[in-house]
Amino acid sequence: xxxxxxxxxxxxxxxxxxxxxGCNYSYGGTVNLFWYxxxxxxxxxxxxxxxxxxxxxxxxxxxxxxxxxxxxxxNLRKPSVQWSxxxxxxxxxNELDMRFGAGTRLTVxx
Amino acid sequence: DTEVTQTPKHLVMxxxxxxxxxxxxxxxxxxxxxxxxxxxxxxxxxxxxxxEKLSINESVPSRFSPECPNSSLLNLxxxxxxxxxSALYLCASSQERAGAAFFGQGTRLTVx
Numbered sequence: 001x002x003x004x005x006x007x008x009x010x011x012x013x014x015x016x017x018x019x020x021x022g023c024n025y026s027y028g029g030t031v032n033l034f035w036y037x038x039x040x041x042x043x044x045x046x047x048x049x050x051x052x053x054x055x056x057x058x059x060x061x062x063x064x065x066x067x068x069x070x071x072x073x074x075n076l077r078k079p080s081v082q083w084s085x086x087x088x089x090x091x092x093x094n095e096l097d098m099r100f101g102a103g104t105r106l107t108v109x110x
Numbered sequence: 111d112t113e114v115t116q117t118p119k120h121l122v123m124x125x126x127x128x129x130x131x132x133x134x135x136x137x138x139x140x141x142x143x144x145x146x147x148x149x150x151x152x153x154x155x156x157x158x159x160x161x162e163k164l165s166i167n168e169s170v171p172s173r174f175s176p177e178c179p180n181s182s183l184l185n186l187x188x189x190x191x192x193x194x195x196s197a198l199y200l201c202a203s204s205q206e207r208a209g210a211a212f213f214g215q216g217t218r219l220t221v222x
Contacts, residue, residue: 032208044153044200044213090152097166098143098202098211100152 003027004093004101012107019078021104023091026072033074034092035065036100044090050074061085083110113137114214116201122220125191131217133184133201141207142184144176145200147216153200159184160207191221 007022025031035047048059055067065076074091086108091101114135123129133142141160145153157176158166164176173195175187184201198218202211 032210034210036213043215044202046210046212049210088150094208094211096207097155097158098204099155103150103152105150 004091004099006089006091006101006104008104009102010105010107012109013081014109015083016080017108019076019081019085019106021076021089021091021106023074023076023101024072025074025091025093027093027095029095032094033065033067034094034098035059035063035074035076036090036092037061038088038090038103040087047076047089081106081108083108114201114203114212116199116214116217118217119215120218120220122222123188123191124222125193127191128187128189130188131186131199131201131219133186133214134182135201135203135212136182137203137205137212138181139203139205139212140181141204141209142178143202143204143211144184144186145202145213147198147200157186158207165207188219191219193221196220 003026005024033050036044037047038044047063048057050057050067058064063078088103090103117132144156147153156170159178162178173190177185198216200216201214204211
C-alpha cells in the first residue's frame with residue numbers, strides 16, 4: 001500500500017528565507033503526487049500536483065515541487081517565504097485514493 | 111472559494127443523538143470522499159464513493175453510515191457516537207479516483 005512520509009514536523013523561518021519541505025512516498029508504481037496547504041482555520045487547498053511529464057511543477061503562490069523518481073521524493077520549495085505562508089503543509093499520494101503525510105507546520109516570523 | 115459545500119459548519123451532539131452531515135459539489139466530479147481530521151493530524155480517509163457506489167470503507171465503525179443519493183451529494187449519518195469521534199469531518203471530490211481532490215471547509219463535530 002502507498003504511504004507518504006514528511007521529514008519535518010515543524011519548520012520555523014524568517015521572511016525572505018528559502019523553503020524546502022521533504023516528502024517521500026513508498027509506492028513504486030505510477031502515482032499522482034500533491035501538496036496541499038491548510039491555513040489556520042481554513043480548508044485544505046491544493047498547491048500543486050504532479051501526474052506525469054515535466055518533473056518540476058509550479059503551483060500557486062510561488063510554490064514549486066520536484067518529482068525525483070529515483071529517490072521516491074516530491075519536495076516542495078519556495079525561494080522566498082512570506083509571513084502569510086504560515087500554515088500546515090501536507091504531501092499526498094494518490095494511487096486510487098488520496099493518502100496524506102503527517103504534515104509539516106511552517107511558521108514564518110515577520 | 112471552495113466549490114465543495116458542507117453543512118453544518120459546526121455540530122454538537124449527544125451520544126444518543128442521530129445527526130447527518132451533508133456535502134454537495136457541482137463540478138461534475140464522480141468520486142467523493144469523507145475524511146476525518148483530528149487536531150494537528152493529517153486527514154484520514156473514511157469512505158470513498160465512485161460513480162455513486164461505495165468503493166472503500168476504511169474499517170470505520172458502523173456508527174458512521176455514508177450515503178450517496180446522487181452524483182452531487184454525499185451524506186454521513188451519525189448515530190451513537192463517542193466523545194473520541196469529535197473531529198473535523200471533511201468532504202472532498204475529484205474528477206475520478208486518483209485525481210486532484212477538492213475539499214470542503216469541513217464540519218467541526220463535538221460529541222458530548
